Amino acid sequence: MAESRKKAPNEYSNVHRYVLRRMLSRQVITEEQLIRIVQTAHDHYSSRVRTIRLSDAMHVLETIKQKIDNHGLTIVQRLDERDGAQKFLLISKVLTDEQRKFEEEFRGAETRLFYEIVDMIMQSSERSVDVVWLRGMECSSQLSNAAYTVEQWFRQEWRTCCEDRSLISLGVRALAELESFLIDKYRLPTCALCHFILFSTLRKRCSVCRKVFHNQCFNSYANRVAESAGSTCPFSGCNAPLSDIQ
Numbered sequence: 001m002a003e004s005r006k007k008a009p010n011e012y013s014n015v016h017r018y019v020l021r022r023m024l025s026r027q028v029i030t031e032e033q034l035i036r037i038v039q040t041a042h043d044h045y046s047s048r049v050r051t052i053r054l055s056d057a058m059h060v061l062e063t064i065k066q067k068i069d070n071h072g073l074t075i076v077q078r079l080d081e082r083d084g085a086q087k088f089l090l091i092s093k094v095l096t097d098e099q100r101k102f103e104e105e106f107r108g109a110e111t112r113l114f115y116e117i118v119d120m121i122m123q124s125s126e127r128s129v130d131v132v133w134l135r136g137m138e139c140s141s142q143l144s145n146a147a148y149t150v151e152q153w154f155r156q157e158w159r160t161c162c163e164d165r166s167l168i169s170l171g172v173r174a175l176a177e178l179e180s181f182l183i184d185k186y187r188l189p190t191c192a193l194c195h196f197i198l199f200s201t202l203r204k205r206c207s208v209c210r211k212v213f214h215n216q217c218f219n220s221y222a223n224r225v226a227e228s229a230g231s232t233c234p235f236s237g238c239n240a241p242l243s244d245i246q
Contacts, residue, residue, distance in 0.1 A: 015041040016064050023064075023075065023090040028157045028173060030085050034061070061088065079191075080172045081200045082160065084216040089157075091177045109143040113150075117159070118178070121170055122186045127200060128167040175199055192235045193217040206233045208240035218245065 018041040023029065029037070031054055038060050039052040050056075065075050072093050080087050117137065120129050138146040153159045157171035175182070179197055182188045188197045192211035204218040205211070213221075213234070222242060225231040233240040 012063060012067050014045040016060060016067065018045070019060055020064050020068070020090075023088070027155075028087050028089050030087055031057075034088055076176055078172055078176045078196055079194055079214055079216060081198075081202070081214065081216075082172075087172055089173055089176050091173065109141060110149055113137065113141045113143055113146060114153070114158075117168075118170065118174070121168070122182070125201075126167075128162070128169040131161070131166055131168055134168055170199065191217050193221060204245050206235065206238060206240050207244045207246070209233060209235050209238035211235040211238070213245070 015038070019034075019037055022037045026033070034057045035052055035054060038057040042050060042052055061075050068074065073090060074093050075088055075090050077086055077088050079085075117129070117134065120133070121127060134150065138150055143149060150159070154161070154171075157173040159168055159174070160171040161168050170178075175197060182197060182199075183190070188199065189212050190197050191203075191214045193213050194217050196214075198212055198214060202215055204213040204215060206213075211233070218234070221234045222231075225242075231242050232238065233242070233245060
């Protein structure tokens with residue numbers, strides 16, 4: 001059913017409502033999934049025939065972000081270090097101290113289990129823990145539905161498994177929502193290109209300015225400037241040649 005009147009560019013419409021509902025249900029989506037979702041919404045609700053591109057989809061997200069901002073929610077784009085894909089997440093914004101205290105009291109056992117798992121992962125040099133250890137934590141937790149709760153964390157990408165499901169680690173949602181906490185408590189560095197935290201130990205470092213980069217971010221930059229003579233470190237003010245970044 002097409003909308004009966006022409007919408008202003010930033011007016012909140014059924015297209016935006018559909019995309020937000022899909023974000024609520026899927027939690028995490030890739031660029032390709034976002035384009036397909038916006039295309040589906042446009043085909044159904046708009047009378048104009050149009051091929052949706054990433055820039056169009058991003059414009060839709062910006063309008064949605066303005067709408068949900070007062071509800072303590074936002075949509076962020078983050079690099080998933082596991083597969084190198086850019087992903088979009090609907091997340092809660094940073095809680096105030098009062099809000100965080102209430103959440104911790106209201107969800108006491110769940111919160112304790114959650115952060116015990118986070119801490120064990122962060123203490124590991126490989127940023128992962130054995131799934132057998134996780135099952136033991138579920139059994140010893142005071143949370144009556146611990147196994148179900150942990151499974152929901154996997155579904156929502158708070159946690160992730162390796163291919164053979166023997167090890168677990170933090171998912172892209174945890175890295176996005178807990179960014180400030182992880183930086184403050186565990187001193188995680190941030191990528192000088194995308195400014196998002198570097199979680200895995202697979203990274204590039206400039207030997208001159210000492211800035212660090214996600215492998216994917218640096219490789220993308222290197223590919224863009226490959227034809228430029230005298231290409232240097234992507235960090236502003238550093239003139240180190242790309243060969244000094246390993």
